[in-house]
Amino acid sequence: MRVRIALEEKGVHYEYTEQDLRNKSHLLLQMNPVYKKVPVLIHNGKPICESLIAAEYVDEVWKNKSRLLSPHPYKRAQSRFWADFADKKVYRSGRKTEMEKGEEKEAAKNDFIESLKLLEGELGDEPYFEGDKLGYVDVALIPFYGWFHGYETFGNFSIVEECPKLIAWCKRCMQKESVSKSLADP
C-alpha cells in the first residue's frame, strides 16, 4: 500500500499484481530471494524490496514531482525516524493486539495506544506529518488505518476515543485518491 500511494502521488503508471502467499510465484521468489515477501517494486526489470525503501526510491527517481521527503537533512532524518517507528512499534503492537490473549493482549494494546499517541503528538496541529502536504511519514503510516477496525474488534477498544486527532488525520488522508484507491478494505 505504501508503494502504491507513493507511485500514485507521483502520477506514475504501474501494474499491480497480487500474490498468493501460500503459493508464491516464481517471479516473487526471483525478485525477493532474501525475504520472499511482498511488496516488491520492479522498475527497469530490477527489484526494490521493503516498502519504506521502495517508497523512498520512488521519491528519488521521480524527484521532479512533489517530494515525499523534505530536502532538509534534519527533517528527512525525523521523517525516517517516524516511518521506522511505524514499523517497529505500530506494526508489532497492533499485530499482537489481534493475535495475543490475556495479559499479553492488554500489554500490546497499551503499547499500541501509546505509540499512536506519540504519533499524534508528532503530528501536532498540522494537516499532515510533513506539514501542509502528504509526505513520507503519511505514506508510511496511513496503511495501518485499514487494520484499525481489526485491532479495535480483537482488542475491544476504540482508537478514535484515544486519539481523535490521529483519526481526523486518517480521514484527511483518505480524501486523497492516492490513498483511498491504494488502501485495502478494512
Add this chain to the structure above:
Amino acid sequence: MRVRIALEEKGVHYEYTEQDLRNKSHLLLQMNPVYKKVPVLIHNGKPICESLIAAEYVDEVWKNKSRLLSPHPYKRAQSRFWADFADKKVYRSGRKTEMEKGEEKEAAKNDFIESLKLLEGELGDEPYFEGDKLGYVDVALIPFYGWFHGYETFGNFSIVEECPKLIAWCKRCMQKESVSKSLADP
C-alpha cells in the same frame, strides 16, 4: 559505532559521551524520549536517533565529503536494503546465538551464518560493499565484527571457516582508522 565511523569518514570533530544504561542521564532521556536508547547524535542542539538514520544524516549534512551512499537511486535503495538486513537478520540471529540454548541456539546459529553468507554474496569480489571505497553498508555492518568473538565463543563455531571473504572484508575495514578507532574491543 556506526555514527562514529560516519563522522570519522567525513572528518567531523565530535564529542563522544558514554552512557550508564542502568542510570540513564537526563540528557539521554531528553534527547531520545521515544526509545531512551543510545546512540543519539546531537547536532545544532537537536537529536538524531537510530544509528542508520544518524549515519545517513551525517552523509547528507556533510555531503561535500566522500559520499557513503551512491547518488544513484537504485544503488541507494540496495544499500538501504542491506543495511536494514544487518539490523533485521544479523543483529537478531547473532544475539540469539549468544543468549539462547539448545535447538533455538542451533537455529539462530544457522540463521546467522546464512545471513553472513548472503552478505558475502552481495559483497562479491569488491573490496567494500559500495565498491572501491567504504560506504553505507560497510558502516552498517562492520560494528558487528566486534561481536564475532562473542558469537563464536557462545555458539561454538568459526565464522572465518564459513565466510572467509567476509572476514577478509572485516580486516580490510579495520585497516581504516575511522573503523579501528570506533569499534569496541571484542
